[in-house]
Amino acid sequence: TQADSTAATLSVDTEVKDAKGQRGLAVEVSVINPKGWVEQAAHASVGSDGRVHVDLPVAHPRLWSPETPHLYDVRVTLMQDGRVVDELPMKTGLRTIAYDKERGFTLNGQPRKFRGVCLHHDLGPLGAALSKAALIRQVKALKDMGADAIRTSHNLPSQMQMEVYDSLGMMVMAESFDMWVYPKCKNGYAQYFKDWSDRDITHLVLANRNHPSLVMYSIGNEIPEQGSKEGRDMAAHLQDLCHRLDSTRPVTQGLDRPDAALKSGFAQVMDIPGYNYRVHRYDDNIGQLPQGFLLGSETASTVSSRGVYKFPVDFKVAADEGDGQVSSYDTEWCSWSNLPDLDFMMMDDRPYTIGQFVWTGYDYLGEPTPYDNYWPSRSSYFGIIDLAGLPKDRYYLYRSVWNKRAHTLHILPHWTWPGREGKVTPVFVYTDYPEAELFINGKSQGRQRKVSGSRPDDHGASTPALARERAKRYRLMWDGVRYEPGEVRVVAYDDTGRKAAEQTMRTAGRAADIKLVADRTTLNADGADLSYITVSLVDKQGTELPTATDNIDVDVQGAGAFRAICNGDATSLEVFTEPHMHLFSGKLVVTVQAADKPGDITVVVRDKKAKLQRSIVIRTVKP
Known part of the structure; x- marks a missing residue:
């Protein structure tokens, strides 16, 4: 597709089976009006090899984007001597994508950075069974948070998923598999890779290349071979296969050992270098990447349990604390990762970054880090939204940064703490406003403003001190508040210092x-x-x-x-x-x-x- 606001060209390439020896074959491509009549059409004869190419001009197109996910009804009709032999109806969108060193990622000619999440295959209590209604609920919650992209980690998406993403407006990184030849586990995909990888990549591309939501392919995740020449050659082979089947989209994968991948040439061979975590290596590594940009293919791995708060509030690497829960103050990350604030900084301050995909949008069954050895923990704590589909506090932190269409003002923790009277109970506020004042039972606890000068300029992994300092740029935190039952009220102020919004929270009584x-x-x-x-x-x-x-x-x-x-x-x-x-x-x-x-x-x-x-x-x- 070639497109701008005034004109677009819808290019259709198709192949007619058993066309050899047939005469009078032609293909018509039509854009169908919602009322059923043909708005525009173009024709082309079928070549002797059965292949045909049709360019259909579309005047004043409605371009597809996450904000305006317009879909066109397109009908491809095969005719022989004027008689209809077969036809294929489909929905597609008109849009352009590009990636380059100067502008990063552009959609319809406009630079933007991915505000994405990784999603595992299950739908919480529904398990792995597909449900269109469940997918729609999932996407709507993520879009209200401000997300605009999904990584199908680590498996091929279903057509139902892709149709929902097309219609609701979610860009997609369509991923293939989680391992190649070297096994990560006993019964993983490694046992099938040599026989099936080319076929599975072919199916991935052919099934999804007509979906406007699809903006890149992923051929792997944290592949052990990334530090070897053999791995580099396999990456080049799988990427070339994607290109042969679809020349319009780039290919990426998630690297978790970027220095080794750079040494072997593995990172340099990819269309889009994808970094899983290792944010502290971005600045040092970017000069070695000929692409001139990089993607946070997997970020954060912050962990929390909805509605659970622990004291004192410490910024730290999460650990097994013997109760199967992680504090919802959003101050705990994993040994390999960091808090969201650092990822926000890298997206805001580094022109060479093209966006991120947070691990994960929703909690999922399995991988209960940091309680991998604690029974009965059986599902993850990574999700921004929990397994039931209820937003955690972290949802509002992302919303305050990502959602540019609506304001956010969220207070945590809750204010029902019998037995904590007089004890320090910090209050955090997540908001897109720059400043706010906190009141406890009408008494001001002070007015705070986000610390805009905080920068990710250190080159080391996250530490408690650094994490707390970085958080001041995106969170408002009153660390010394002492609990007393009653009312918590927050008043937010805009850039001019004028009152813009307020939120109130009260201590709960008995159930009525x-x-x-x-x-x-x-x-x-x-x-x-x-x-x-x-x-x-x-x-x-x-x-x-x-x-x-x-x-x-x-x-x-x-x-x-x-x-x-x-x-x-x-x-x-x-x-x-x-x-x-x-x-x-x-x-x-x-x-x-x-x-x-x-x-x-x-x-x-x-x-x-x-x-x-x-x-x-x-x-x-x-x-």
């Missing part, structure tokens, strides 16, 4: 009611559509109880069925498929699925201990 919030109250009666209902307890004033752990029972009646339940607790052994579970940090999420006939779904939620009951009705209608 159940609060139910459905992400969708009308579903398609198609046997597959889903509604996610967030359950919490509230006091008489409507304040949520942030530490409630009550057992919740669910009954689903009518034109739908109970599908799953999840509370986001990485240590919970309660099953996802039974209609009962304990609240974790005051919340859980119930998933209900529509039947194939229209009607009402009534969801009844009970807390037998508190003698509370609440119901919600979800309508289902014909698709």
